[in-house]
Amino acid sequence: MATRIEHDLLGDREVPADVYWGVHTLRAVENFPISGVSIGQYASLIEALAAIKQAAALANGELGLLDVAHVDAIARACQEVRAGALHDQFVVDVIQGGAGTSTNMNANEVIANRALELMGHAKGDYRHLHPNEHVNLGQSTNDVYPTALKLAAWFDAQALLVAMAELRDAFAAKRDEFADILKVGRTQLQDAVPMTLGQEFGTYAVMMEEDMLRLREAMAFLREINLGATAIGTGINSHPRYAALVCRKLSDLTGIDLLTAPDLIESTQDCGVFVHLSGALKRVAVKLGKVCNDLRLLSSGPRAGLGEISLPAQQAGSSIMPGKVNPVIPEVVNQIAFEVIGNDLTVTLAAQAGQLQLNAFEPILALSLFRSLSHLRRGCETLARNCVVGITANTDRLREQVERSIGIATALNPHIGYVAATEVAMEAQATGGSVSEIVLRRGLLSQQALDDILRPEKLARPHAG
Known part of the structure; x- marks a missing residue:
């Protein structure tokens, strides 16, 4: 295999001649064989990194720090990456030491080498365009990486909102x-008092809408970025006008109304925004888990359970029990909920583990957020498409349960009193008789009065006009 020689502070290394990454990426691949998941598998992160590098090149060009040829080549390379090209060249593991430096350098090297090609030069010929000197000009991992995480989280959260809707x-x-x-x-x-099946499912719609509102609120904090902070927030090695200018350029490129943090030193070390977002995702997971618990209970049976609804059959449920069908879609969404709740703990621990002017543990925080966002989105999609739309009501079973319910005695309290209603309920429980039959036999109400009190619409909507 043909190679090229690249150099870093540790010395020379051979890099495959045809790849777009370089020596920094090579060392990261060797150092961090952890999850087997490369950053290139998270398209939103790669597109965010490319947008940041493009905005930086445009800002530095406008400030007279990069010449037109460099700006054009870098911007074109970034635009290609944002359109989906070269994502397979982002090969470092998502979990890495170095506070995200390997991710930033992977991006710098890929963009630099593609820009070199566009300028008519060979990969690795950094005399003409350098990953650090040009692509990373005015930047540090410590402002690029957290900004990229915020942008990527924004993109993924938008997709999650669509699935939740x-x-x-x-x-x-x-x-x-x-x-x-x-x-x-x-x-x-x-058993409690009657309601309609529509009311029960309506609550699930309301729960989703409420969580969408909470997620949007959390997303608003992602708009504040620390780009321009460079190493620790002082802005060292960047132009005085760079932070404001690159923020505007990045807003234009992404369509997000971004804001430069008022205190870049604080913003560079603070991971509170990720904790807040993760908390919103945990809330979604908890609510989804509760809904799926309900769906499994309501569909339990088919003969010996509640059996009130039927979920669409998606696959055979047992390798030994003929005819068994399991609620596999709610089950998988339940498992997603467990994972997201665990991810939230990881985010919490990573955020509090930061020391002094930087948090070195943002990579595991990022992976946890990306998995939560991605799995929740897919969970909502499969729950909607492969389960909810096909749910049917078992009306005969529901009618029988209402007729045999002791809970309807509650509706009689205003008419016969709590004591009498309790006696009726206890007799119904002891004998298996219906509440209506016992009330009529005891002469507590007439058939006409009983029919009026126990009208379905009155039971489920007692305050309706």
Whole structure:
């Protein structure tokens, strides 16, 4: 295999001649064979890095620090990467030491070598355009990496919002479909008062909408970046006008209304925004997990469980029990919820482990956030498409449960009193008889009064006009 020689502070190394990465990336690949997941597998992160390098080149060009040829070549290379090219060249492991330096240098080297090609030079001929001197001009890993994480998280959170909206709409459609189907409500897994199946599914739609609002609130904090801070926030080695200018350029490129942090030293060491975002994702996970618990309970059976709804059959459920079908879609979303809750703890620990002017543990924080965002998005999509849209109501079963329910005795309190209603409920429990039959036999109410009190629409919507 043909190679080229590249040099860093540790000496010379042979790098495959055809790759776009260089010696810094080579050492990182050797040093961090940890997860087997490369940064190139997270397109949002690579596109964010390329946008930052493009904005930096444009800003430095406008400030007279880069000549036109360098600006043009770097910008063109970045634009290609943002369009999806060369992502396979971003090969360092997501989990890495060095506070993200390996990620930043991987980006610098790939962009530099592609820019060299565009200028008519060979890869590695850094006399004409250098990864550090030109692509990384006015930057440090310590402002590039956290800014890239914020942009990538923004992109991924936007995609998650789309998936959550799809799931919300699927639940809302079932709310409307099941609007007039009466069922028994439950508290503490015990029979409670009646409601409609539509009301039950409507709550899930509301829960999704509320979590979308909370996620948008958390995303707003991602707009504040520390680009221009360089090493620790003092802006050393950057032009006095660079921070404000590169922020504007990056806003133009990404379409996000970005803001330069008012205190760059604080912003460079603070990971609070990631903790806040992770907390919002944990909230989504907790709520999704609760919904999936409900779906599994409501569909339990088909003969010996609640059996109120049927989930669409997606695959055979057992290698030994014929005819068994399991609630596999809610089960996988439950597992995503467990993972996201665990990821939140990782983010919390990584954020608090920072020391003095920098947090060196942002790579594991980043991986945790990216996995949470990606898996939640896919979980919402599969729950909506492969489960919720195909849910059907078992109306005969629901009707039977309401008719046999002791909980409807609660509706009689205002008419016969709590004591009498309790006696009716206890007799129904002891004998297996229905509340209606016992009330009529005891002469507590007439059939007409009972029918009016126990009208389905009145039971489920007692305050409706």
